Amino acid sequence: MKTICTYAITAIAIFALSGCSIWPGYSKPTNENLDLPVSYGQYGDPAFVVGEADLRTWWTVFNDPILEELIEKARVENRDLRVAVSRVQQARLRVDLAQASRSPQVSIGAGATTNDSGQVSTNIGLKASWDLDIFGKIARQVESEDALYQATEEDRRDVQVALFAQVAQSYLSVRSLQAQLHAAQKNIESQEEILKLTQVRFDNGLSSGLDISQAKQVLASSQASVPALRIALAQNINTIAVLVGTHPQGLHVDLRDPKPIPVPPATITVGLPAQLLRQRPDIRSAERNIAAQSAKVGVANADLYPSFSLNGNLGFAGTGGNLFDAANRSFALGPSLQWSIFDGGKVRNQIKFEEFGLEQAVLIYESTVLKALEETESAMTAFIEQRIEADATHRSAQAARTTLQLGTQAYKDGLVDFQDVLSAQQNLFTEDIREAKSRGLASQNLVSLYKALGGGWDPDQSETKEP
Numbered sequence: 457m458k459t460i461c462t463y464a465i466t467a468i469a470i471f472a473l474s475g476c477s478i479w480p481g482y483s484k485p486t487n488e489n490l491d492l493p494v495s496y497g498q499y500g501d502p503a504f505v506v507g508e509a510d511l512r513t514w515w516t517v518f519n520d521p522i523l524e525e526l527i528e529k530a531r532v533e534n535r536d537l538r539v540a541v542s543r544v545q546q547a548r549l550r551v552d553l554a555q556a557s558r559s560p561q562v563s564i565g566a567g568a569t570t571n572d573s574g575q576v577s578t579n580i581g582l583k584a585s586w587d588l589d590i591f592g593k594i595a596r597q598v599e600s601e602d603a604l605y606q607a608t609e610e611d612r613r614d615v616q617v618a619l620f621a622q623v624a625q626s627y628l629s630v631r632s633l634q635a636q637l638h639a640a641q642k643n644i645e646s647q648e649e650i651l652k653l654t655q656v657r658f659d660n661g662l663s664s665g666l667d668i669s670q671a672k673q674v675l676a677s678s679q680a681s682v683p684a685l686r687i688a689l690a691q692n693i694n695t696i697a698v699l700v701g702t703h704p705q706g707l708h709v710d711l712r713d714p715k716p717i718p719v720p721p722a723t724i725t726v727g728l729p730a731q732l733l734r735q736r737p738d739i740r741s742a743e744r745n746i747a748a749q750s751a752k753v754g755v756a757n758a759d760l761y762p763s764f765s766l767n768g769n770l771g772f773a774g775t776g777g778n779l780f781d782a783a784n785r786s787f788a789l790g791p792s793l794q795w796s797i798f799d800g801g802k803v804r805n806q807i808k809f810e811e812f813g814l815e816q817a818v819l820i821y822e823s824t825v826l827k828a829l830e831e832t833e834s835a836m837t838a839f840i841e842q843r844i845e846a847d848a849t850h851r852s853a854q855a856a857r858t859t860l861q862l863g864t865q866a867y868k869d870g871l872v873d874f875q876d877v878l879s880a881q882q883n884l885f886t887e888d889i890r891e892a893k894s895r896g897l898a899s900q901n902l903v904s905l906y907k908a909l910g911g912g913w914d915p916d917q918s919e920t921k922e923p
Contacts, residue, residue: 482599482746482747482751484743484747485733485743485746485818485821490733490822490825492729492730492732492733492825492829493729493829494729495728496726496728496729496832496833496836497833497836498833498836498837498840499726501836501840502723503722503723503724503839503840503843504723504724504725504726504836505723505724505726506725506726506728507727508725508727509725509726509727509731509909510725511735511906511909511910511911511912512911512912512913512914514906514911514912515527515620515624515903515906517720517721517902518624518718518719518720518899519718520627520715520718522627522710522711522715523623523624523627523718526627526696526699526700527620527623527624529700529701529702530619530620530623530699530700530701531616531620532701533700533701533702534619534699534700534701535701536615537612537615537616537619540611540612540615540616541612543608543611543612544605544608544609544612546608547601547604547605547608547609548605550601550605551598551601551602551605553601554594554597554598554600554601554602555598557587557594557597557598558587558594559586560584560585560586561584561585561586562582562583562584563582563583563584564580564581564582564583565580565581565583566578566579566580566581567579567580575775576775577773577774577775578773578774578775578779579771579772579773579774580771580772580773580779581769581770581771581772581773582769582770582771583767583768583769584767584768584769585766585767585768586765586766586767587763587765588765588766588791590761590762590763590764591758591763592754592758593754593755593758593763596751596752596754596755596758597751597755599747599748599751599754600747600748600749600751600752600755601748603744603745603747603748603751604744604745604748606744606747607741607744607745607748608741610737610738610740610741610744611737611741612737613737613740613912613913614737614738616737616912616913617736617737617907617910617911617912617913618907619699619912620911620912621904621906621912622695622699623696623699623700624900624903625900625903625904626692626693626695626696626699627692627696628717628718628896628900628903629688629692629896629900630689630692630693630696630711631714631715631716631717631718631896632717632893632895632896632897632899632900633685633688633689633692633896634689634714634715635716635717635892635895635896636685636892636893637682637685637686637689637714638714638892639885639888639889639891639892640678640681640682640685640885640888640889641682642888643678643881643884643885643888644675644678644679644682646860646881646884647671647674647675647678647881647885648675650671650864650877650881651668651671651672651675653864653868654667654668654671654874655668662870663874667874670874670875670878671874671878674878674881674882677882678885690708693708693711694707696711717892717895717896717899718899719895719899720839720843720898720899720902724839724902724905726836726905726909727909729829729832732828732829732832732909732910733825734915735909735910735911735915736828736909736910737910737913738824738828738910739821739824739825739828739910742817742821742824742825743821745817745820745821746814746817746818746821749810749813749814749816749817750814752810752813752814753807753810753811753813753814755810756803756806756807756809757807759796759803759806760803760804760807761795762793762794762795763793763795764791764792764793765791765794766789766790766792767788767789767790767791768787768788768789769786769787769788770786770787771786771787772785772786773786828908828910831907831908832905832908832909834908835901835904835905835907835908836905838901838904838905839898839901839902839904839905842894842897842898842901843898845894845897845898846894846895846897846898849887849890849891849894849895850891850895852887852890852891853884853887853888853890853891856880856883856886856887856888857884857888859880859883859884860877860880860881860883860884863876863877863880864877864880
């Protein structure tokens with residue numbers, strides 16, 4: 457009994473030391489470490505307002521119920537997002553598996569043998585072991601898996617950010633293509649009327665066959681551009697169908713009726729560059745990967761030191777019906793130590809290996825931050841310039857329409873050559889299509905900006921917490 461008490465006291469003393477780590481705690485990178493700019497270069501433009509940007513449901517700025525419904529469907533039904541959710545659940549189980557190493561491991565076994573004389577010998581035993589985490593190896597393993605779990609959750613959010621942006625981009629493309637098709641059809645109808653006019657003038661000897669031939673050529677050229685627009689429209693609707701997890705046929709019916717291109721608001725509230733560290737899931741994931749790799753260095757360092765465990769067993773072995781008599785009982789309890797004195801440099805090389813991994817994780821994090829800044833700056837510039845282009849194409853299309861009206865009237869009055877009408881027709885067709893496309897791109901570029909900012913989720917309601 458005294459021996460058992462001695463072992464127990466020794467085990468308690470060892471356990472009191474457990475959790476001591478020989479690897480320093482992880483420190484998160486800060487804005488000061490990264491030397492981020494104070495503001496974005498485009499803040500002087502009146503389109504942007506400095507302030508706390510609410511990016512959780514950015515798509516509502518378009519005031520389009522259909523778009524909002526499609527994004528909600530994608531949130532629930534998109535297969536890639538569901539795969540990402542499954543990976544998060546899988547990563548959570550890895551944390552639980554690592555946590556299990558902290559608990560005592562107990563097993564039971566039993567057996568029976570028969571000797572030459574037919575005598576049966578039976579045995580039953582209970583074994584227990586408990587790894588005592590003196591130098592924090594298990595703690596660092598748990599820390600690493602927990603950080604990887606959090607990184608996986610950030611990866612899920614990154615999939616969500618990209619998904620919502622892609623749904624919006626494709627939807628805006630649908631509305632833009634429908635506007636382009638409408639513009640093309642209106643121009644084709646106008647060209648058909650001019651062709652009729654030219655035919656009447658020819659029948660009355662007021663124009664040549666050349667005028668008719670040229671009018672037919674312009675009309676056919678315009679008609680030839682329509683199939684490509686229809687193909688692009690169908691492709692974008694099919695893309696949306698995949699994103700929202702449904703069959704394309706039903707969505708073609710839902711989106712069949714043309715709707716106006718959603719218009720961006722007059723001003724956009726954009727946060728500061730430092731807020732990207734909190735808002736962008738890819739940056740958050742890269743930071744969690746640093747934490748995970750840092751803990752792996754700690755795991756490798758712990759192998760330089762001995763490992764301790766507390767082991768015990770209780771067993772019974774005998775013949776006949778008195779298996780559990782005191783005489784058949786065996787019992788043992790005590791600590792054990794293992795320490796690799798010589799391993800040919802394996803442990804130290806493993807430490808170097810993990811340290812290189814940590815260096816790479818830091819570089820990946822820094823690169824991710826720089827790319828985020830680049831994407832945001834580029835998206836802001838594209839949004840500004842595309843709005844300027846959209847305004848210019850609108851004025852150009854109006855001027856081309858006026859030119860065609862005046863040219864057609866002058867042609868009827870015999871004041872200008874038919875070539876002037878043809879040129880005006882072609883210009884109007886081009887400008888109307890360009891205007892519709894440009895207005896769509898202006899809205900799409902705003903989506904790109906929200907995506908660059910990491911919009912589409914709420915950091916204040918993060919499900920994973922840092923340890």
